[in-house]
Amino acid sequence: MPVETEQYEELGFVKYSGKTLIDGVIDAGSAGSALVGLDEAVRFFNSQQSPDFSTFQYDVPVQTRTGSWEAVVVASAAIGGAFALGYAKKAGEKLAENDFKDLGLKDILKRSMSALQTLAKLIKHTRRSRNWDRVRIEPSLGTDTVLVANDNGDELSIPIEYFRWYQQLPPRLLVKMTSVIRADRVLTIGVVRAAGVEEVTIVEEEKSLFNQSQEDEYEEALLFPELHHGAEAKLEGRLIRGSEASNSVGLEYMGHVINCVPAHGNIRQYKAALFLHCKVEGKITRHAKNRFVADRRPTLMVEKVTPLEIDGQMGLFPG
Incomplete structure (x- = not known):
């Protein structure tokens, strides 16, 4: 009698590719850093959707596959099975008591992967991993988005909800994932959408953009000294x-x-x-x-x- 296997739906992925990764073999340190970084990023965006994700234990389900080296965030399509019992059932029951009765965990994970990919696009676009208040930001007519212009005047449309989440972003959230990038190893972050897969790629020359420390904030002089305390x-x-x-x-x-x-x-x-x-x-x-x-x-x-x-x-x- 054949063994029933769990069916999964792919939501998004992080992929490292290059000549040295054709067989899907990567060193354990790089793989570990990439997976921990992905886990931390997804958990952060989950918690932005609901603080409940900071209060209970759960796992972020991923599959790895070769060809390059790829970690895929998945959701279960089955009602029973190990995934549903071990992850979706426990977390889902907890969420059902709170804000997400009508929103499945698949939707939450998918939005988190979308926010992660959009963040990578924003950092590449503005060439900074924080302090976006120093670039031009305008509302987008008739939509729930903002337009972020870089130093060249090019505009990128960002969902308002995501942009609000980015204001709470932990320092260097994506560094574990981008630290794995090499001259012959690029990182691709993808989201599976109804129209197809949307990807953003980060190369070695862009790696430093994701590692801008808090300490490089301008510290020389008081900003607007005329606005003194108590005025x-x-x-x-x-x-x-x-x-x-x-x-x-x-x-x-x-x-x-x-x-x-x-x-x-x-x-x-x-x-x-x-x-x-x-x-x-x-x-x-x-x-x-x-x-x-x-x-x-x-x-x-x-x-x-x-x-x-x-x-x-x-x-x-x-x-």
Whole structure:
């Protein structure tokens, strides 16, 4: 009697290819780094979709295959079986108690792989792995996306939801995966979509873009020294991002982004003003991080936001 095998659906993958990997053989250290990096990235984006993913134990299911060396994120197509019992059943039952009753784990994993691939595209496009507040960001008309322009003026469309997740990105999230890249070994991150497979490839010359450390932040002098601690300020600029996790929005002001925190309440009160040119009023603090050392970048404790143009865009925050 034949043994029943588990059926899987491929959602996305990371693949290393080159002349030395034709037979799918790779050193154990590289394979381990790649798999750990993939696991960490998928878990981060899972947790952005629901904090529940940070509170229970689960596994990220992958298959490896040769031809190159490839790790494929999969979801089970079976109702029973080892995968459903060992992963989907336990995690699914936990999620059913919370926010994802109508959204399958396959959908969550697929969105995480899509966010991972889009992040790689964003880093290649802007040539930076953080500090995207220093490039031009605009809302995209009629869609839930933003357009991110690089130094050449080329634009990349990013889902607003993904861009919000990227504001919470751990430092060097993709370094374990990109560290495996060599002169003769390129990394491809792919997502399986209805229209086909969408890929982005990272070569050795781009490897350093994914390893920009937090320490290279400009530290020389205070930014906007005239905005001293405790001063009342009225600033005009565009609200370009928001984070409910940190309860803050970013104000694009004179080529920089100033972090703005409501003096009272939640940032949802500013939903209608997101991506609009506004006048923002409040008190400056230079000690948001350390009460003994002045922050280089001021933070504005917001009392009032007044849009100075008509809202023609959809907001970042759901609901």
